[in-house]
Amino acid sequence: xxxxxxxxADNDSVARSANRKSASRRTFWIVGGLFAIAxxxxxxxxxxxxxxxTGAIFLRVGTGPIGSxxxxxxxxxAEVVRRHSDDLRLQVIATRDPSENIxxxxxxxxxxxxxxxxxxxxxxVRIIANLYSDYFHLIVDGGAPxxxxxxxxxxxxxIPQFGTDAFRSFWVIADHYDLPIDxxxxxxxxxxxxxxxxxxxxxxxxxxxxxxxxxxLLLLFEDAQLKSRRLRYLPIRQxxxxxxxxxxxxxxxxxxxxxxxxxxxxxxxxPTGTVERILVTREQVSSESVRQLxxxxxxxxxxxxxxxxxxxxxxxxxxxxxxxxxxxEGAEQFYTRDQPGFLQENAEPIALMVTVFxxxxxxxxxxxxxxxxxxxxxxxxxxxxxxxxxxxxxxxSSLPDLAxxxxxxxxxxxxxxxxxxxxxxxxxxxxxxxxxxxxxRDTIRDRQSELARTGTQT
Numbered sequence: 041x042x043x044x045x046x047x048x049a050d051n052d053s054v055a056r057s058a059n060r061k062s063a064s065r066r067t068f069w070i071v072g073g074l075f076a077i078a079x080x081x082x083x084x085x086x087x088x089x090x091x092x093x094t095g096a097i098f099l100r101v102g103t104g105p106i107g108s109x110x111x112x113x114x115x116x117x118a119e120v121v122r123r124h125s126d127d128l129r130l131q132v133i134a135t136r137d138p139s140e141n142i143x144x145x146x147x148x149x150x151x152x153x154x155x156x157x158x159x160x161x162x163x164x165v166r167i168i169a170n171l172y173s174d175y176f177h178l179i180v181d182g183g184a185p186x187x188x189x190x191x192x193x194x195x196x197x198x199i200p201q202f203g204t205d206a207f208r209s210f211w212v213i214a215d216h217y218d219l220p221i222d223x224x225x226x227x228x229x230x231x232x233x234x235x236x237x238x239x240x241x242x243x244x245x246x247x248x249x250x251x252x253x254x255x256x257l258l259l260l261f262e263d264a265q266l267k268s269r270r271l272r273y274l275p276i277r278q279x280x281x282x283x284x285x286x287x288x289x290x291x292x293x294x295x296x297x298x299x300x301x302x303x304x305x306x307x308x309x310x311p312t313g314t315v316e317r318i319l320v321t322r323e324q325v326s327s328e329s330v331r332q333l334x335x336x337x338x339x340x341x342x343x344x345x346x347x348x349x350x351x352x353x354x355x356x357x358x359x360x361x362x363x364x365x366x367x368x369e370g371a372e373q374f375y376t377r378d379q380p381g382f383l384q385e386n387a388e389p390i391a392l393m394v395t396v397f398x399x400x401x402x403x404x405x406x407x408x409x410x411x412x413x414x415x416x417x418x419x420x421x422x423x424x425x426x427x428x429x430x431x432x433x434x435x436x437s438s439l440p441d442l443a444x445x446x447x448x449x450x451x452x453x454x455x456x457x458x459x460x461x462x463x464x465x466x467x468x469x470x471x472x473x474x475x476x477x478x479x480x481r482d483t484i485r486d487r488q489s490e491l492a493r494t495g496t497q498t
Contacts (some may be wrong), residue, residue: 079184096129097329102141102153106134107253108318110154116347121336128332137204151325156205157316158288165321166368168330169337172251172353175292176313180245182270189217195244197236205248216282234483235260241268252298254348261300263383273306279313290314321368419469422456423476430480433487442488453477
């Protein structure tokens with residue numbers, strides 16, 4: 041019976057140990073299962089968050105009159121954006137002219153607008169891209185007695201409507217050439233009326249500001265050919281001089297035959313004024329939306345050009361010559377996507393600096409290593425003196441000798457303390473020295489006590 045009890049105890053101990061192991065395994069699997077479920081929920085939730093449908097983002101774009109170059113271009117752009125973006129959409133809104141576009145942009149009724157580069161804007165307007173160039177067209181009847189700008193005073197001329205940018209452009213030219221406003225016959229009217237009046241003889245000339253591929257302008261020369269009306273251009277030879285006073289305006293040349301190959305019209309390359317048509321937005325518009333729009337304008341320009349030839353003129357603003365309107369952050373993100381970063385751009389000087397720095401660090405480390413080695417050697421010298429003193433004290437049988445050794449021990453301590461203050465010995469070396477010094481001191485003290493007890497006075 042007495043032998044069974046320890047065996048039962050051992051069995052109970054083994055059972056308890058087995059139960060603990062079983063419970064531990066169950067806990068492990070439960071915790072592991074909960075962790076797996078949590079990880080699965082995180083993956084499923086993250087996937088849902090990334091793939092969720094946040095809805096389309098609409099940008100309202102003011103363009104200009106229906107059928108104008110800017111309206112057609114942005115209408116085709118809206119279709120290309122719809123095809124190549126999952127969440128960006130353009131809502132094209134026809135307007136009267138760039139001045140109305142800026143008014144709507146300032147009031148927040150639209151998010152972007154096609155305007156002329158000389159249209160006054162407020163501080164929070166930002167540029168996205170250059171769209172195309174508008175040209176100044178001064179067209180006269182073939183039989184009219186006019187060959188230079190000054191001859192306009194002898195003509196009945198139709199100019200754009202009051203309050204439009206094109207109306208102001210005409211008077212910029214008139215002001216430069218000092219044309220007397222009250223001494224020639226001008227009529228402000230819409231382009232349709234001006235075109236019909238030129239073809240049926242009610243006007244001798246018309247002035248307009250349009251691109252070279254403007255549909256209404258091309259139809260004017262087609263109708264003139266059908267009616268056997270000969271039209272020609274008056275050159276604006278001082279366009280470059282005008283641009284000096286009006287920096288938003290430029291100088292260009294209309295190629296021979298650009299408007300009609302039959303004739304051709306113009307008969308020879310004709311100098312004239314130009315103004316850039318640009319796409320702008322408000323600073324507050326989402327950077328990601330503007331970046332997507334800019335990316336589509338440039339990376340899918342072939343698609344746009346097939347739809348509307350004028351899209352081939354779309355270009356990035358030239359920051360190297362300065363911008364009259366700041367670049368939007370989203371557009372800048374696209375334009376600078378391929379530019380090297382600071383590290384790439386300055387790789388060679390940075391590599392040289394790193395090399396020089398590494399050499400300096402290496403030299404400093406080597407110098408420090410030599411200093412530490414020198415300090416260690418000096419500490420070792422003092423430790424060797426202590427060991428020698430300890431060996432002599434252990435065998436000494438003379439109290440006067442031991443007293444001299446104690447004095448020598450104190451002098452060594454004084455020397456090492458001074459060496460520590462002058463960095464000739466490191467803190468670690470001093471600590472090692474201090475432990476050995478105390479040990480030698482104890483050896484001397486013990487030997488003195490032993491000799492005193494035995495009465496040895498030698």
